[in-house]
Amino acid sequence: MLKKISNIGDCGIACDFGDEISKDTNKEVIKFFSFVQDSTKAKKIKGILNCTPSYNKLIINFDLEKIKSSELIQFIQKSDYSKITLPEKNKLIEIPICYDEEFALDIKTLEQKTKLNFKEIIKEHLKTDFFVYMIGFVPGHPFMGDLNKELYLKRLETPRVRVPKGSVGIVEKFCNIYTFDSPGGWNIIGKTPLELFNINKNNPSILSPGDSVQFKSITKKELLSFKNE
Structure with a gap:
């Protein structure tokens, strides 16, 4: 209201x-x-x-x-x-994510602060049905919820000057995806090869507020060979 x-x-x-x-x-x-x-x-x-x-x-x-x-x-x-009525079922987008240690930049922090091993953290992240609250910060950058409380973490005390494009981060009950190389203070759990924003398309952003997102685990080999349409 x-x-x-x-x-x-x-x-x-x-x-x-x-x-x-x-x-x-x-x-x-x-x-x-x-x-x-x-x-x-x-x-x-x-x-x-x-x-x-x-x-x-x-x-x-x-x-x-x-x-x-x-x-x-x-x-x-x-x-x-x-x-105004909204669709009963939101658009569901499956997003591939690689949890390889090369891309999970904050794996040690995640394990220490959640008291879970990384396999358990991955399991909790994958079973979450994410809701896209908004798009912002940089073009196409989604803010999604709601994570299980077991994965709640605060922002990094010292933000990174550069977070690689495609990095998937978590803070408190939220999850985001960096659509461009940019500064950021979220805990990085993995990386997606999916291009969420393309200025050359009629609808540049794949995600919109109200959409649902489900992550799907992929290997490093699959990430490196992934081709965006």
């Missing part, structure tokens, strides 16, 4: 759905995101430039020459997005 609307500078508003980070809250964000998109396509509202869903908020950027903040807020407050 929409709790609060706040201005972000002159050309943006934040639609806040509360402090809780959960699937139910995120699904409300996604429903509202769909409503704003549909309203824009149907020309019920003008001037919307971009919508960015997060765990529990939707950021809307708009063209100040076409619509005022007060007009957009009034439109939202008078609207009923509850009639």
Whole structure:
């Protein structure tokens, strides 16, 4: 349920759905995101430039020459997005992952802090049905949950300057995949050869908020020979 609307500078508003980070809250964000998109396509509202869903908020950027903040807020407050329905079954994407020690950069930390051996850690990770909460940080980069509490870990005390593209990381109940070489402080558990973002495709990002993800273990040999379509 929409709790609060706040201005972000002159050309943006934040639609806040509360402090809780959960699937139910995120699904409300996604429903509202769909409503704003549909309203824009149907020309019920003008001037919307971009919508960015997060765990529990939707950021809307708009063209100040076409619509005022007060007009957009009034439109939202008078609207009923509850009639928007989401698919009963989310899109399920299987993502290959190699847990070889060469790619599991934080294997020792994982074992020490979880008190599990790496085979047990892999088993817990593979049995998790992940929910994509949002895409952000860099293009195509997914933030997914929810991990078993046995695998909850804090961020690294000293973030890495460079995390290799394809690295799969975990922090607390979340899992992410680095779609580009970039800095990062997540605990790296493995690597996927699957290219999650390709600017040359009509839909550059394979994953979207609300999707489901299941990891599939592959060998180092399979990773090195993997070909993206």
